[in-house]
Amino acid sequence: MELEVRQLRVFLAVARSESFSRAALFLGLTQPAVTAHVKRLERHFGLPLFARTTRMVRLTEAGRRLLPLAERVVFDLAEVDRVMAGGSPATFRFGAEAPALTRILGPLRRLLPTTDFDVVVELSERSVAQIRAGQRHAAQVYDFEVSPLPLDGLGSVVLDREPIWAVLPRSHRLAEAPAVALAELAGDPWVLRPTGQRLRRFVVEACRSAGFEPRVRHAATDGTAIEYMIADHGCVTLGSPINLGSPHYVQRPLADPVERTLRLVWSTGEVAHELVVVVADLMRGRYLDAALTNNPEYGRTLLDRRRRAAVPAAGAPAAGRVSVPPTGASVLPGPAQ
Structure with missing residues (x-):
């Protein structure tokens, strides 16, 4: 069987997201299709590339050896396409009021190696205004019942309720x-x-x-x-x-x-639905990470609350993920083809 670049792209999506279901959403494939691509790749090399558990997917030793090689091949091909088309890298512009949540950048860069990221820590009302003005693609915001943000016409999903x-x-x-x-x-x-x-x-x-x-x-x-x-x-x-x-x-x-609402807000005409799903999922995971690291007492309470609500932490099966309504256009950035 001849090695295909598409199989390497699927391998990278699973490796970077540590989840077959999340990789499927990002790539716009069904989960069985993702599994089939990985199995073909494993048959090609005669080695298991992932160790699967009920909660997470981890690279095996063979998978870790393949990772930098696959990244180099896929990145070089994407760079060839970009240079020959005379284009420049896409830029994802993101705002956040909670500095800790900018830690989603690491996983996003691994998922989208040819995309640039422009992140600004700013007040939520500023982020919303910037999205409306076309200066931001998406933002993490805090919303209050006493002074709700003007979100008409924007995509919005609740990530969590935060007690002050x-x-x-x-x-x-x-x-x-x-x-x-x-x-x-x-x-x-x-x-x-x-x-x-x-x-x-x-x-x-x-x-x-x-x-x-x-x-x-x-x-x-x-x-x-x-x-x-x-x-x-x-x-x-x-x-x-x-x-x-x-x-x-x-x-x-x-x-x-006393609680406020943690939301992800985005421009429905500019952000691909697959990216919104991944960002929302990563953000919930990073929020829990920050809670457990910075305030273990609250982190344990949050973890217990999510478990009681049957919402697993990041990396768990898709049933526990944030439900994101479909966006309009899929302009920036979608999965690599």
Whole structure:
């Protein structure tokens, strides 16, 4: 049997995504077709290329030897097509409000080696405006019921619901409490985002629902400045539980959770459906990774919640993945053919 480039492309998609089902979605094939291509490749070499489990797919020693060779062949052929067509690499422009979620770039680069990536960490409302203006293809955003984003005409899928945690100085009287009732912070000085920002409005409304008006003493947009206000001025605030920890503050869950919505938003006329599915799946996985790494207490809670909801972590079978509605045009970027 003669070796085919298409088989190498399928092999790479499975290796990079660690999932036959995810590779099938990305390539626009059925899962049996992907499996058949891999089996033909394994018969050609007379060696198993993947070790399969119920949760994940891993490369065997033979698969690891093949990986850089297959990447070189497929990349060189794609480069030949691009150069002869007189084109330049496609660029995927992405916005994110949560810096930790920009870690999807590594897996995306492996899946799309001939695509450039332009990523900006910015406020969600800015990302949405940039998508509408044609300056972004997609973005991770936070949405609040008290000030919902204008998403009419855009693709949108909920990735998760994020509970906001209390952020307190390490010397605070509630620093070791199992959970904090928001009303217990009524007498504390607060540091919030500047007036007009949606997160500030969200926090203020949460405090009012708890029966008090927060005593806002400082405002800042920079995380380092907020940390300084907490550590040196005894301020409290509310923040994402996946933020990297600090020796200057502690994060505690609220006794009565206050949540915001984590979404993936995209331009339906410019982003291929296959890419949206992969990005959504990767983002859910990276969110869980960040939670387990930066805040293990929240990470364990999140993992338990997903298991109870029968939604596996990234790399699990397709039944547990985010359901993404079909997009319109498939302009950038689709799977390599």
